[in-house]
Amino acid sequence: MRFLKKPLQLLLTQKERRFLIQITDITGITPGNVHVYRLAFLHSSLAEEQHQSNERLEFLGDAILSAIIADYLFQKFPYRDEGYLTDIRSKMVSRTQLNELAHKMGIDRLVQYNKSDSFLSKKSIGGNALEALIGAVYLDGGYELARRFIIKKIVLPHLDVQEVEVNHFNYKSKLLEFAQRTGKNLEYKLLTESRSNRHTRFKVAVYVNGEEMGVGEDTNKKNAEKNAAQQAYAKLGIKEL
Amino acid sequence: MRFLKKPLQLLLTQKERRFLIQITDITGITPGNVHVYRLAFLHSSLAEEQHQSNERLEFLGDAILSAIIADYLFQKFPYRDEGYLTDIRSKMVSRTQLNELAHKMGIDRLVQYNKSDSFLSKKSIGGNALEALIGAVYLDGGYELARRFIIKKIVLPHLDVQEVEVNHFNYKSKLLEFAQRTGKNLEYKLLTESRSNRHTRFKVAVYVNGEEMGVGEDTNKKNAEKNAAQQAYAKLGIKEL
Known part of the structure; x- marks a missing residue:
């Protein structure tokens, strides 16, 4: 047993x-x-x-x-x-x-x-x-x-x-806040727009006071800007307030 | 129906x-x-x-x-x-x-x-x-x-x-191969060994021809060396043959 x-x-x-x-x-x-x-x-x-x-x-x-x-x-x-x-x-x-x-x-x-x-x-x-x-x-x-x-x-x-x-992280708006806080000029420019059959790829750069701080790519232009903003955010070493 | x-x-x-x-x-x-x-x-x-x-x-x-x-x-x-x-x-x-x-x-x-x-x-x-x-x-x-x-x-x-x-990637052996291939001297040195209650933390640096190319930390000394090797591997931009 x-x-x-x-x-x-x-x-x-x-x-x-x-x-x-x-x-x-x-x-x-x-x-x-x-x-x-x-x-x-x-x-x-x-x-x-x-x-x-x-x-x-x-x-x-x-x-x-x-x-x-x-x-x-x-x-x-x-x-x-x-x-x-x-x-x-x-x-x-x-x-x-x-x-x-x-x-x-x-x-x-x-x-x-x-x-x-x-x-x-x-x-x-x-x-x-x-x-x-x-x-x-x-x-x-x-x-x-x-x-x-x-x-x-x-x-x-x-x-x-x-x-x-x-x-949570919206890099575009965080970058904008930073620019406003520090009195810097912020600008996005479309660098290239490349087309394959069905897709268009956007390459966007973001400039802070005229200096290129980030580049982003995506099939969606907004996302390309977001990626550029994220890069700039890291490059600038922005601290949250 | x-x-x-x-x-x-x-x-x-x-x-x-x-x-x-x-x-x-x-x-x-x-x-x-x-x-x-x-x-x-x-x-x-x-x-x-x-x-x-x-x-x-x-x-x-x-x-x-x-x-x-x-x-x-x-x-x-x-x-x-x-x-x-x-x-x-x-x-x-x-x-x-x-x-x-x-x-x-x-x-x-x-x-x-x-x-x-x-x-x-x-x-x-x-x-x-x-x-x-x-x-x-x-x-x-x-x-x-x-x-x-x-x-x-x-x-x-x-x-x-x-x-x-x-x-797959064994950075220590890849780094060694690279050193042998290029006739460079490779050396690991223990920088610090810090003890808290139960853990010992090792900090190791790797030197290639006497120059520090990577630093790694871990509670395991072998892993610390591996981390240092990985850093050196990236820093040296080693290409696989």
Whole structure:
């Protein structure tokens, strides 16, 4: 006769049970494999070995998040090209965005890290743990549950795609703000317009006080300007106010 | 009384049926939604509108491929850190690798593109179509079928991970080859070794003929050297023979 294993939950301490309730609240999913969720919140500053921290789960979760957001945007915007989808996705899952989300979702408070390590940058601990948590849900429940968690608990309540689009990096408007702030003249010029059979490719340069600071190309003129603006933004090393 | 739709397959031409057989051969999956597979092979040079080419599917497939490879490597290498996993994955799904795979799998021959368009670079048409095909399988059959296709038909027969690791970019050995070829002296020096509680961070510089050409940091000394070598490789603009 085989001994039946007791359900793991019965062996948990009070503190661990509280942790599982928090995970259920955050993810909307009842954890199966407790260990993997614990690992998701274990920062490398406390890990005995590097593979025993949340960094591997973070790698996995990052990939799963990207895939699920890609699918979401693909379905949501059937008529937008892949440049737009790539752009919106990178804004939705940017480091800054993930850190903010982790804070809103109460994830950063659950991370265990070495508080006496003065070398440690705490800036991305939350965002990284959020990715690790996604990795944990994926391992524990599979792709569909990970998708449900991401869409229901992250995207719908926290990521208004239109808002993401407007608020996050609009290089053209940031560059304009910079020019106005510093009293500089800003101008876009079309350099070339090359036609192949069905596509026209625009090459645009942006000039700040008459000096070329960026060049952008695209089949869409607005996007070419945007790319030029992004280059100028980087070249000018503009700091946000 | 509602008219029953005839199964779509019955409406297909001889040529289309042949196409479906090829898809089944390549993916190991019987296509359900024929339209999405046709789209996967339609290059933008022939598309009426940009969203009617395979570029959106390529965006989706790229994300799904990354996620599935991440999962595969996560399981295959339980003791390797996320730096290693990231590195191996980027080698497995590099543009060059995907183009080669597309050729081996006979995917490039199926792509429809504008043959009279002299502006068109044909280099990545195959690799892009392979990504689009992954997107198509995912849309048609879901994540599990996409995973089966990727693991059984791409990774296992074509991507020997150990081989990928060795053959593709090993910057240290490439740099050494370069030094030997050009009769230059190559040296790595440990600059600093900083300790926080559990981690030691190594900072290494690489010198070519006594001149510092790259600096790398990592908690692992070998990786720090690798990073330094990569920087030097870029700085020296080394061309492959």
